[in-house]
Structures are given as C-alpha cells and as structure tokens.
Amino acid sequence: MNTILRKQFLTHVGQTSPSPMLVEVERAEGVFFYTPEGKRYFDLISGVSVSNVGHANPQVVEAVCAQARDYMHVMVYGEMVERPHVEYATRICSLLPEGLDSVYFLNSGAEAVEGALKLAKRYTGRGEIVSMRRAYHGSTHGSLSIMGAPEGEYYKGAFRPLLPGVTSIEFNHTEQLSAITRSTACVIMEPVQGEAGVRLPDQGWLQAVRQRCDEVGALLIFDEIQTGLGRTGEMFALQKYGVVPDIVCVAKAFGGGMPLGGFISSHTIMNSLTCAPVLGHISTFGGHPVCCAAGLAALNYILDNRLVEQVEAKGALYEELLGGHPQVLEIRRSGLLMAVELGASDKLYRMMELFKQEGILSDWFLFCDTAFRISPPLTITNDEIRASVEIINHCLNQL
Numbered sequence: 001m002n003t004i005l006r007k008q009f010l011t012h013v014g015q016t017s018p019s020p021m022l023v024e025v026e027r028a029e030g031v032f033f034y035t036p037e038g039k040r041y042f043d044l045i046s047g048v049s050v051s052n053v054g055h056a057n058p059q060v061v062e063a064v065c066a067q068a069r070d071y072m073h074v075m076v077y078g079e080m081v082e083r084p085h086v087e088y089a090t091r092i093c094s095l096l097p098e099g100l101d102s103v104y105f106l107n108s109g110a111e112a113v114e115g116a117l118k119l120a121k122r123y124t125g126r127g128e129i130v131s132m133r134r135a136y137h138g139s140t141h142g143s144l145s146i147m148g149a150p151e152g153e154y155y156k157g158a159f160r161p162l163l164p165g166v167t168s169i170e171f172n173h174t175e176q177l178s179a180i181t182r183s184t185a186c187v188i189m190e191p192v193q194g195e196a197g198v199r200l201p202d203q204g205w206l207q208a209v210r211q212r213c214d215e216v217g218a219l220l221i222f223d224e225i226q227t228g229l230g231r232t233g234e235m236f237a238l239q240k241y242g243v244v245p246d247i248v249c250v251a252k253a254f255g256g257g258m259p260l261g262g263f264i265s266s267h268t269i270m271n272s273l274t275c276a277p278v279l280g281h282i283s284t285f286g287g288h289p290v291c292c293a294a295g296l297a298a299l300n301y302i303l304d305n306r307l308v309e310q311v312e313a314k315g316a317l318y319e320e321l322l323g324g325h326p327q328v329l330e331i332r333r334s335g336l337l338m339a340v341e342l343g344a345s346d347k348l349y350r351m352m353e354l355f356k357q358e359g360i361l362s363d364w365f366l367f368c369d370t371a372f373r374i375s376p377p378l379t380i381t382n383d384e385i386r387a388s389v390e391i392i393n394h395c396l397n398q399l
Ligand SMILES: Cc1ncc(COP(=O)(O)O)c(C=O)c1O
Pocket: 048, 108, 109, 110, 111, 113, 136, 137, 138, 139, 190, 194, 195, 223, 224, 225, 226, 251, 252
C-alpha cells in the first residue's frame, strides 16, 4: 500500500470509524477488485448490494461515457424532459405492479427514504411513523429517526433531537401491529431486513402488515434499497413475498454503480408533492442523467442476461457448500443476500482478519456482529462461487 496515500486518506478524508480496512483499490472487474500490488479480492459485499451487474460492466461503462458526452447536469430535477430519466422511470414502472407507476429520482438511499416519509405525511395529513426494530434506513436526520429502537439507540442517541412520533415494532410479531393506528402516516420497513443480519418475513406477516395499514388508512412503505433489482431472486422482494406497498424506496443497485435513489408510488399519491406547497420535494442532482443512463443500462443487462432467474440457484449453491461446516450455525438467506451465522462476535472478527489476508471482502451487519455477509454481484458464476467457498472454508478451518 502506498504509505503517502494512506496517510493522506487518514488525515484529509473524513473517517467513519477508528479502524478502516485500509485496502487500496486499483481496479475492479466482475466479482473481483485488485490492489496496486496485484492482490485479488473476491467482492462478497457488492458495495452493500450495489454492484449487482458486476464491476466495470462494459454495458454500463459505455452508457455512462455516451451520456456524459451528450450532456451531464443541465437543470434542477423536474424541470426539463431528459431522456435517460424518462426512459428509466418508464422501464422500472413496467416491471412493478399496477399502482407503482411514478418515480421520484434522488441521489441516495437515505434521500429516497426522506422523500418517501414526507410523501406519506403529506398524503395522509398525519405525523406518526411506525418502523421496525433493527431496521436501517440511512444516516440523515429523518432516516436515523426511524432506525429501529432500542437497538438503534447506539447509533442515533447522540444526535437527538430527532423526528418525534416514531414507534418501533418487532419484525414478524403480529400482536404488535396494533401500534399502527389512525394517527399513523406510514409504516416503513425492509421486506427482508438487511442490517438486522438478514431476517426473513414469516409466511403471511407482510400481508398482515398490509391489512393493518389498510384498516387504519396508513401508507405502507417498503425500503427495497438492498433487496431491489434482483437481489432476493425476484426483481423486487415485494414480488417474492406477494405484497404491494404504497411506496417503494430504491437506491444502491438502482444506479448500476452510480449514485441514484428514488421513491416510487402511484401517480395520485405522488402528485401530493406537486401542489400546496409547490416544490414539495426538490433536489438539484436527483436523477442525474449519467446515473439514470447507468441504472437503465444495468437494468437492461439484468433482464437481457436473465440474472434474476439464476439468483436462487446461486444462493442455494452457497448454502449447500457452506452449510455443512461445523463452525456455521445457520445460514439466513433470501436469494443472494446471505448471513452466515457463527454465533460469536470474536469468531466473526477473527474471520474478518482471515478474509482480508486470504482475499475475501465481506463484513458483518449493523445489528448483528456474529454473522458475515455474502451478497456478491449477481453475475457471479458457479465456478466463482466454488472458488470463493474454498477460501471461506479455509478461513473457517482456522477458527
Ligand atoms: C435498507 C437500507 N435503506 C437505506 C439505506 C441508506 O442508503 P444510502 O447509504 O444510499 O443513504 C441503506 C444503506 O445501507 C440500506 O441498507
């Protein structure tokens, strides 16, 4: 590692933790990235469910270059008719159930969540929000406010005051749905909880949440920022679990590797941000043409190569190859979003050291530091899965 660059990184780049990985990236391609010394890492995180079509995907790179040559930023979001923007919105809506037919583009996941919360408050005229324990929705004030309590207190307590009127309920606990009332503007949830350590919804539970929202007139928001764009084995987890929310938040893989987020709703609900006040939500760079071109190219790549159809089998292969190891207590999985449970955080931290040494990029979860993550690009081949499992098993054997 270039020691000057490392020192400048630590001095001049804002730090998120006292112990960054400090691995220098020179280039990335497919499911791998490489350091300047030529060390190869298997990327089993995908930038946290971003690089679904693999790194440096030629179709995405070409779309970015072509759009950058045509035009980049022209005018604030919503004023001009920009082809990448319109084509991407039209395409993504064509893949969603009826009633999810209007996209508001933003730059990130947290911004998508902020916009969705405002939309729900504006549409219902209510102020209260229900979220799930161990939920992560982003790091801005609004999205931090709905981080599930009490577990989220560690991350958000120091930043109070936050949004009032937020209640957290336990995922998969039907009796707690009574906390959703006629004062609730919205329930926001991940259909599969990511940072909780990959927690899947019990059969019928998402339907019960939907039903309770309908009973009291609250909107249901699905945060599909990690689960969207094929990760769980359907284009969206809402299709996998058969529940249609009122608003869907997307980001991460939505931009094909470029920064892009959005919330998607019905034309009617979305229109409540248009008047009284006008400019109910605005953003300079939201739906940047280069990001939309990249996202659309990535989506087309997913569809043309039938990636979503292969996700379940690839996830099952990981499960089959890893599940028998005596150190693995459990594998929680939805498609290619996986948590491999070791049962103890000291084992997990040791695994992280071994992974770094042996050329695997993985991590743990914000609310679960006893399991490691496997969420590779959806383009990973069966041979690459086998090769990565060989390294993982080699690391597990050293615990
Ligand atoms: C489920 C979920 N929602 C929201 C976010 C926030 O997205 P961003 O980091 O783009 O603001 C994340 C990020 O990890 C996430 O996993």
